[in-house]
Amino acid sequence: MSSVTLIILISLVLGVAGGVIMHRADFCLAGAIRDIFLFRSSPLLPSLVLLIALNIVLIEVARLAGWVTYDLPSSLFGLPSLTTFAGGLFFGIGMVLAGGCVVGVLYKFGAGSFAALIAIAGMLIGSVVYVSVHPYWTVLAQQTRLSEAATLAQLLGVNQTVLMALVVLLLLYLVVRWHRQGLLVRPSFVGGYLQPRTAAVLLAFITLVSFAIVGMPLGITTSYSKAGAYFAQLFAPGWIASQEFLQLRGFSYYSPVAETVLNAGPGPYFDGLSLVQFPLIGGIVLGAFFSSVLMKKFTIHWKVPIIQLAAALSGGILMGMASRMSPACNVWHLLGGIPLLSLQSALFVIGLFPGAWIGTRLLTRYVVRV
Amino acid sequence: MSAAPANTVEVDARGFVCPSSLLVALRELNNHKKELRNGDIRVVFLIDNHESTNRICDAVKSMGYQFEITEALNCYSVAIFKNRSTKDGYI
Numbered sequence A: 001m002s003s004v005t006l007i008i009l010i011s012l013v014l015g016v017a018g019g020v021i022m023h024r025a026d027f028c029l030a031g032a033i034r035d036i037f038l039f040r041s042s043p044l045l046p047s048l049v050l051l052i053a054l055n056i057v058l059i060e061v062a063r064l065a066g067w068v069t070y071d072l073p074s075s076l077f078g079l080p081s082l083t084t085f086a087g088g089l090f091f092g093i094g095m096v097l098a099g100g101c102v103v104g105v106l107y108k109f110g111a112g113s114f115a116a117l118i119a120i121a122g123m124l125i126g127s128v129v130y131v132s133v134h135p136y137w138t139v140l141a142q143q144t145r146l147s148e149a150a151t152l153a154q155l156l157g158v159n160q161t162v163l164m165a166l167v168v169l170l171l172l173y174l175v176v177r178w179h180r181q182g183l184l185v186r187p188s189f190v191g192g193y194l195q196p197r198t199a200a201v202l203l204a205f206i207t208l209v210s211f212a213i214v215g216m217p218l219g220i221t222t223s224y225s226k227a228g229a230y231f232a233q234l235f236a237p238g239w240i241a242s243q244e245f246l247q248l249r250g251f252s253y254y255s256p257v258a259e260t261v262l263n264a265g266p267g268p269y270f271d272g273l274s275l276v277q278f279p280l281i282g283g284i285v286l287g288a289f290f291s292s293v294l295m296k297k298f299t300i301h302w303k304v305p306i307i308q309l310a311a312a313l314s315g316g317i318l319m320g321m322a323s324r325m326s327p328a329c330n331v332w333h334l335l336g337g338i339p340l341l342s343l344q345s346a347l348f349v350i351g352l353f354p355g356a357w358i359g360t361r362l363l364t365r366y367v368v369r370v
Numbered sequence B: 001m002s003a004a005p006a007n008t009v010e011v012d013a014r015g016f017v018c019p020s021s022l023l024v025a026l027r028e029l030n031n032h033k034k035e036l037r038n039g040d041i042r043v044v045f046l047i048d049n050h051e052s053t054n055r056i057c058d059a060v061k062s063m064g065y066q067f068e069i070t071e072a073l074n075c076y077s078v079a080i081f082k083n084r085s086t087k088d089g090y091i
Helices: A003-025 A030-037 A045-065 A082-098 A105-111 A114-143 A150-157 A158-181 A196-214 A221-235 A237-242 A274-294 A307-326 A330-338 A342-365 B020-031 B033-037 B051-064 B084-088
Strands: A250-253 A260-264 B007-012 B041-047 B066-072 B075-081
Touching: A003 A105, A003 A196, A030 A082, A030 A105, A030 A330, A045 A082, A045 A196, A045 A330, A045 A342, A082 A114, A082 A307, A082 A330, A082 A342, A105 A114, A105 A274, A114 A237, A114 A307, A114 B066, A221 A237, A221 A274, A221 A307, A250 B075, A260 B020, A307 A342, A307 B020, A330 A342, B007 B020, B007 B066, B020 B033, B020 B041, B020 B051, B033 B041, B041 B051, B051 B066, B051 B075
Parallel strands: B007 B041
Antiparallel strands: A250 A260, B041 B075, B066 B075
8 A cells, every 4th residue: 555545544534533523522622712701611621621631641752752753843833923823813703603613614514514514615715815815924924923932841941841741730630620520521411422521532542643643733724725726726727826825835744654754735736735634624524424324413404594604604714714824723733732832822722712702702792692 | 290381482493503502592591481480381492413402401400490302303302391390399
């Protein structure tokens, strides 16, 4: 089997597993942050914090064992800049309006949500819209760079492993507290539900496998940009060919399966990211589809209030743009960058909170009046 | 003995964007609070998402209502009501 086929297969398997797990636990990263503002209590937050703590431990142990290698700043996580905070803010608004993040809408679409499909279309549109903003955004990113350090350990000049141990202790303290308050286990009244804490453990291992075997954390949004560019090429091939952003192939990572460095970019061509992300996207949708069919709950409802579809579309467009501004999505930053103590990811996640707050205000004022 | 309310208010929240089904459910429960408390009606929600079903049931439990989940075709039907006898203090 060629290494390309193997990478595609591994990504597909990771996607299917992720799709099943996220669907059964309804592990919605957008909801975990949104509910802090919407309901003043977030049922998923304890499991999300558990997932991040486990990711720090697993990835660091893997690094010390030599299974994972990275050296920041790199294509994976760059230097912190205020534009990433702005990206996080826009992303936060978008994920609340769309009813899920870039991955959340995939598993919801797989389970038959028409609104999620509209949000996905919005993300493709948003990615293409960003292309015209890109030349100015790069300049802004350079002008608002905050530090030459890529990680918190580099910034503080301390040992990465020691700092990680401290962060893990702090996060685990929170998890234990929630556990004592009975908040780690969710009440369930239906069959087939997967407890989010179990999902957190499984997703932590999926992230580790992705990092160790595929060579990078889970991420998918560059492929939304690619897919958007493929569509746009049908209508405006001249414009697509003239856009510098779509010609870039500046993303590179070491692929342990191919035993070589693979290059990639956001344009309409097949490259080192396509063979990971497209199978991952397809896998998540397929996994959620199988999962909902097995629960006998797969169904497509077209009759969705138009205001909800409009919110899904605008949320999708915002997420599509914000993912390129950041320059990655929430899954990449939350499950990949935060565990490496990346400052860029920290800025993105800090931005998510005010964004989710604004999104919640818009949601309860214009979409569902309460 | 319980006496289930005869009148039913049905709310179809299938296909709703998350968390609209939950918000709509909470709004409808609030709108029909009086009739529900008196045991005059039962509110039935049609929901296609299992976690929304869990969260609605969890919320109504803390509000002091009772619920009954029926697996309908490709969705959950959640009936929310208050027994008249419960109200009168016989249980």
